[in-house]
Amino acid sequence: MSVGTGEHEHRVRPGKGTAVDVKLLTRAELALRGLGSDTEVRRPDGAGPSDDGHVLVDGANAALPSNPASPYTVRDGRVWLGDEDTGLTLTPVRRPAFYDLTTADGVPYEKIARLHGADVLATTVVQTCVRYAESDRCRFCTIEESLRSGATVAAKTPAQLAEVAEAAVRLDGVRQMVMTTGTTTGPDRGARNLARCVRAVRETVPGLPVQVQCEPPGDLAWIRELRDAGAVSIGIHVESLDEDVRRRWMPGKSTVPLAEYEAAWDEAVEVFGHNRVSTYLLVGLGEDPDELVAGACALIERGVYPFVVPFRPMRGTLAARDGVGAPDAQVLRHVTESVAAELRAAGMSGADQQAGCAACGACSVLSAAGG
Numbered sequence: 001m002s003v004g005t006g007e008h009e010h011r012v013r014p015g016k017g018t019a020v021d022v023k024l025l026t027r028a029e030l031a032l033r034g035l036g037s038d039t040e041v042r043r044p045d046g047a048g049p050s051d052d053g054h055v056l057v058d059g060a061n062a063a064l065p066s067n068p069a070s071p072y073t074v075r076d077g078r079v080w081l082g083d084e085d086t087g088l089t090l091t092p093v094r095r096p097a098f099y100d101l102t103t104a105d106g107v108p109y110e111k112i113a114r115l116h117g118a119d120v121l122a123t124t125v126v127q128t129c130v131r132y133a134e135s136d137r138c139r140f141c142t143i144e145e146s147l148r149s150g151a152t153v154a155a156k157t158p159a160q161l162a163e164v165a166e167a168a169v170r171l172d173g174v175r176q177m178v179m180t181t182g183t184t185t186g187p188d189r190g191a192r193n194l195a196r197c198v199r200a201v202r203e204t205v206p207g208l209p210v211q212v213q214c215e216p217p218g219d220l221a222w223i224r225e226l227r228d229a230g231a232v233s234i235g236i237h238v239e240s241l242d243e244d245v246r247r248r249w250m251p252g253k254s255t256v257p258l259a260e261y262e263a264a265w266d267e268a269v270e271v272f273g274h275n276r277v278s279t280y281l282l283v284g285l286g287e288d289p290d291e292l293v294a295g296a297c298a299l300i301e302r303g304v305y306p307f308v309v310p311f312r313p314m315r316g317t318l319a320a321r322d323g324v325g326a327p328d329a330q331v332l333r334h335v336t337e338s339v340a341a342e343l344r345a346a347g348m349s350g351a352d353q354q355a356g357c358a359a360c361g362a363c364s365v366l367s368a369a370g371g
């Protein structure tokens with residue numbers, strides 16, 4: 001089975017299938033094609049593969065692209081496909097009150113951390129990446145574009161993060177925090193700074209669960225250091241387990257061998273616990289979908305949650321510049337449904353991670369599929 005990466009102008013519907021299948025397929029199509037109407041809370045660029053409007057679909061966090069060409073619209077709190085009611089409800093996420101504040105040293109809170117979904121505070125503590133030269137950069141990433149556009153600042157201090165987190169919890173009911181980082185030049189690859197930031201936030205807001213995301217640190221002792229600093233979960237994101245895909249899509253990051261990822265995941269499971277470790281797996285980079293599912297199963301056996309996310313050609317990425325399209329909705333549904341079934345069988349749910357992308361779920365369709 002091969003993955004389509006072209007334009008998908010027609011809607012794919014199964015000839016027959018259960019209501020759940022159809023709903024999941026609709027949710028997959030929504031994730032890929034987005035909404036024709038604008039949403040109020042967006043993150044226009046940034047680290048990772050998401051560039052979306054934040055809403056609740058059937059009450060769950062969902063990050064949906066804004067796409068004037070999408071056939072999906074919202075009316076009366078429901079998602080419509082033309083004049084057909086899809087049966088999905090949609091609630092916009094309102095602009096949070098903390099966005100209107102400014103730190104003691106004069107930086108708008110909005111440039112320090114952003115609201116993802118309805119209740120997740122997300123920040124990129126270092127907004128530059130040692131791998132951002134065009135020859136090295138991950139082709140789905142725009143980490144430095146948001147810096148260039150002035151939407152954020154290059155480095156957030158621990159004090160700034162603590163200040164913003166306190167306000168976001170108090171004013172907007174934020175329930176978890178995600179801290180990611182661009183890869184730094186040191187052998188810890190950014191983990192040392194992440195640990196400092198986690199510690200500051202946890203000292204100020206002890207009840208706020210924090211997830212950290214980084215490359216496998218050269219010295220695995222940093223994983224325990226992150227846990228000791230107060231992080232409850234960790235994402236070590238490989239994006240693809242296929243070596244060809246890794247080399248093509250992540251020329252810089254793929255120089256870190258998969259064996260290093262495996263060692264870091266195993267150490268992280270040891271330190272953080274079963275189902276407190278996750279990794280992104282992107283659907284639509286050209287990998288074989290069944291091999292992707294098999295790889296996800298192996299991760300589940302390790303105690304690592306495979307956060308299956310559709311690749312979307314975000315503005316400003318090398319992939320979008322080169323005209324690479326999103327994957328086929330049927331492929332996304334197939335992979336998502338298969339991985340969700342394996343997660344259920346293993347008793348692993350994203351929500352159990354307490355903090356992080358798997359707990360938020362907005363960028364994936366996994367939670368809609370019961371994962």
Ligand code: SF4
Nearest residue numbers: 116357360361362363
């Ligand atoms: S899944 Fe992760 S990147 Fe996506 S909205 Fe949630 S916290 Fe943000």
